[in-house]
Amino acid sequence: EVQLVESGGGLVQPGGSLRLSCAASGITFSNYAMSWVRQVPGKGLEWVSAISARNDSTYYADSVKGRFTISRDNSKSMLYLQMSSLRAEDTAVYYCAKTSSGWGGFTDCWGQGTLVTVSS
Amino acid sequence: DIQMTQSPSTLSASVGDRVTITCRASQSMSTWLAWHQQKPGKAPKLLIYKASTLESGVPSRFSGSGSGTEFTLTISSLQPDDFATYYCQQYHSYWTFGQGTKVEIK
Numbered sequence: 246e247v248q249l250v251e252s253g254g255g256l257v258q259p260g261g262s263l264r265l266s267c268a269a270s271g272i273t274f275s276n277y278a279m280s281w282v283r284q285v286p287g288k289g290l291e292w293v294s295a296i297s298a299r300n301d302s303t304y305y306a307d308s309v310k311g312r313f314t315i316s317r318d319n320s321k322s323m324l325y326l327q328m329s330s331l332r333a334e335d336t337a338v339y340y341c342a343k344t345s346s347g348w349g350g351f352t353d354c355w356g357q358g359t360l361v362t363v364s365s
Numbered sequence: 366d367i368q369m370t371q372s373p374s375t376l377s378a379s380v381g382d383r384v385t386i387t388c389r390a391s392q393s394m395s396t397w398l399a400w401h402q403q404k405p406g407k408a409p410k411l412l413i414y415k416a417s418t419l420e421s422g423v424p425s426r427f428s429g430s431g432s433g434t435e436f437t438l439t440i441s442s443l444q445p446d447d448f449a450t451y452y453c454q455q456y457h458s459y460w461t462f463g464q465g466t467k468v469e470i471k
Contacts, residue, residue, distance in 0.1 A: 251376040
């Protein structure tokens with residue numbers, strides 16, 4: 246069974262930084278692209294960032310470009326999202342998501358999410 | 366960027382009703398479309414991919430159709446467990462979600 250478990254969320258002040266982690270199990274992690282998707286409470290889903298299986302391609306939504314960095318460690322089956330210069334509008338539940346192929350493909354598995362709150 | 370527009374935003378229906386949700390893309394994307402279901406406080410769950418392929422374990426009352434720019438998700442006979450929010454997701458050019466359709470009890 247595929248499991249994605251996020252951690253690292255919490256309360257951070259505007260302008261601050263936070264690193265989210267996602268531990269994957271039940272899959273050959275290095276075969277799949279991975280993404281971060283966020284959801285403001287009560288609102289819709291917003292895709293944030295993705296990284297290819299081989300770690301050679303990354304993509305970011307315009308809303309986070311230049312502030313967030315996605316990375317992965319295939320040897321540990323871990324996905325990360327380094328978030329800096331955080332703003333109130335970054336407050337959301339952040340989901341780790343597996344895609345169906347090494348790059349591109351649809352989201353076929355979701356973590357349970359971790360809440361990030363940006364507030365003074 | 367491909368924009369995805371779902372309609373309606375909210376749908377009121379009764380158990381046993383046939384329900385249809387539409388998703389329109391801002392440009393043609395073949396059949397690179399998935400549908401996800403989300404219940405309150407839970408992570409989304411994949412229902413359908415490649416516009417019409419049912420994910421393993423998903424009940425057959427769910428079906429998807431369409432290609433190009435217009436897609437539909439149909440629930441043939443709404444069950445109590447189906448009251449949730451549904452999102453379309455394009456994966457033709459990176460990824461974009463529709464704004465969601467909440468299916469609520471009439």
